[in-house]
Amino acid sequence: MDAQQLKGHLDLLLLATLEQGSRYGGQIIADVQAATDGYFSLREGTLYPALHRLEKAGWISGAFEQLPRGGSPVKFYTLTPSGQQELKAQRERYEQFRRAVQGVIGGTV
Secondary structure: OOHHHHHHHHHHHHHHHHHOOOEEHHHHHHHHHHHOOOOOOOOHHHHHHHHHHHHHHOOEEEEEEOOOOOOOOEEEEEEOHHHHHHHHHHHHHHHHHHHHHHHHHOOOO
8 A cells, every 4th residue: 555645545534434434433434445345444543543533634533332232332424415416526626637647647537
């Protein structure tokens, strides 16, 4: 995993993951890893500060819930309406970036 690439796209990855529904941290880590065939393997020390930042921005909301298996409640994160708007904007910026890079390095667009 390239930490620099992840750093530039972490918010986009997290917002897109939460677009699929509410998740807690462990689910988010597993979903991102599965969706990227293991390319991105998030660590808790990267994930939780990012989730707190997104929550502070109002793009996600968090609420503690009990898991069916029991144990301590865990915080589930949900995409907010402003988070959906931000996800759309970030997808558009990412697509512009992707096309620009492709223009330099060549290959199919």
